[in-house]
Amino acid sequence: MKRLIYILSITCIACLDVSASPLFSPDERNKPGDDKKKQAKREDTTTIVVNNPDCIEETEEIPDTTLILFPSHDLYASWDTNAAHPYKFNEIFKEDSVTIELTKEGDNCFVMPYKGRLTSLFGWRKYRPHYGTDIDLETGDTIVAAFDGMVRIARYYHGYGNCVIIRHNNGLETVYAHMSKILAESGQKVSAGTVLGLGGNTGHSYGSHLHFEIRYLGQALDTQDFIDYEKGDLKCNTFVLRKTDVENKYDLRALHARHKSDLMARKYGKNRPVKGGVYRVRKGDTLGVIARRSGTSVKSLCKKNGLKPTSTLRIGQKLKI
Numbered sequence: 213m214k215r216l217i218y219i220l221s222i223t224c225i226a227c228l229d230v231s232a233s234p235l236f237s238p239d240e241r242n243k244p245g246d247d248k249k250k251q252a253k254r255e256d257t258t259t260i261v262v263n264n265p266d267c268i269e270e271t272e273e274i275p276d277t278t279l280i281l282f283p284s285h286d287l288y289a290s291w292d293t294n295a296a297h298p299y300k301f302n303e304i305f306k307e308d309s310v311t312i313e314l315t316k317e318g319d320n321c322f323v324m325p326y327k328g329r330l331t332s333l334f335g336w337r338k339y340r341p342h343y344g345t346d347i348d349l350e351t352g353d354t355i356v357a358a359f360d361g362m363v364r365i366a367r368y369y370h371g372y373g374n375c376v377i378i379r380h381n382n383g384l385e386t387v388y389a390h391m392s393k394i395l396a397e398s399g400q401k402v403s404a405g406t407v408l409g410l411g412g413n414t415g416h417s418y419g420s421h422l423h424f425e426i427r428y429l430g431q432a433l434d435t436q437d438f439i440d441y442e443k444g445d446l447k448c449n450t451f452v453l454r455k456t457d458v459e460n461k462y463d464l465r466a467l468h469a470r471h472k473s474d475l476m477a478r479k480y481g482k483n484r485p486v487k488g489g490v491y492r493v494r495k496g497d498t499l500g501v502i503a504r505r506s507g508t509s510v511k512s513l514c515k516k517n518g519l520k521p522t523s524t525l526r527i528g529q530k531l532k533i
């Protein structure tokens with residue numbers, strides 16, 4: 213039996229309401245290539261299928277070429293203009309290592325985003341990780357793109373302040389934060405050396421500087437492993453990222469947790485408070501101290517041991533952690 217399929221697309225009034233969201237500028241609304249889910253939501257296109265029994269049913273798959281427009285689409289399979297780092301590196305990165313060719317034939321050479329004195333390096337700060345390298349500058353100094361690519365995010369973004377994030381042809385993403393002014397826009401194709409904005413002191417920043425990050429699938433890497441800041445050039449044109457390097461150098465939160473755990477093991481030996489274990493109370497212990505050392509809460513300790521926050525502990529008393 214022949215059937216005819218008429219497909220009508222109706223754009224709902226709801227999509228006109230997108231401008232109400234503070235996350236989108238009017239220009240961003242119509243840009244192609246947000247990840248598919250977001251795009252579908254934004255366009256909010258309703259499909260109506262009308263069956264006509266006199267026509268033959270036809271189904272034709274139209275390949276989705278939207279993401280091919282964007283750099284490294286085969287690696288990321290998404291183009292998110294909202295979230296800075298929406299990727300789950302540990303779930304995506306299955307290989308033992310990957311070789312990244314930083315500039316391929318036909319690409320422009322690497323350009324230093326800004327040449328200046330380094331004021332803070334990649335690593336653990338007192339209470340939190342620092343995923344970038346800070347370069348001293350004066351407000352108003354010009355910041356440029358490091359490699360060829362396309363701007364994914366260009367807006368004020370939490371602690372980053374005025375920030376530009378670029379997806380590069382080589383698979384890396386770079387972050388340029390704390391700028392006083394953004395001079396690039398999401399979806400803009402850039403070459404190494406293209407002006408992105410002016411240096412500043414916006415967001416979580418004390419004093420004018422550029423916070424510069426290099427990431428691969430969301431995992432922050434130490435920019436000093438790529439760049440010789442003295443020479444203002446790449447150390448090498450290929451970079452090998454090993455899973456073991458991520459575990460031992462780059463995954464700052466996991467490293468910090470392991471470091472804390474090792475300290476506890478050295479301090480308490482077998483009597484170390486471990487979640488799910490039993491702790492024997494020592495001289496000077498309080499519920500607060502034990503909770504802090506064992507990564508739990510006083511409330512949880514009280515509940516597990518039938519205690520009150522004001523209960524007196526006895527030396528040698530066993531507590532479930």
Ligand SMILES: [Zn+2]
Pocket residue numbers: 332342344345346422423424
């Ligand atoms: Zn920084």
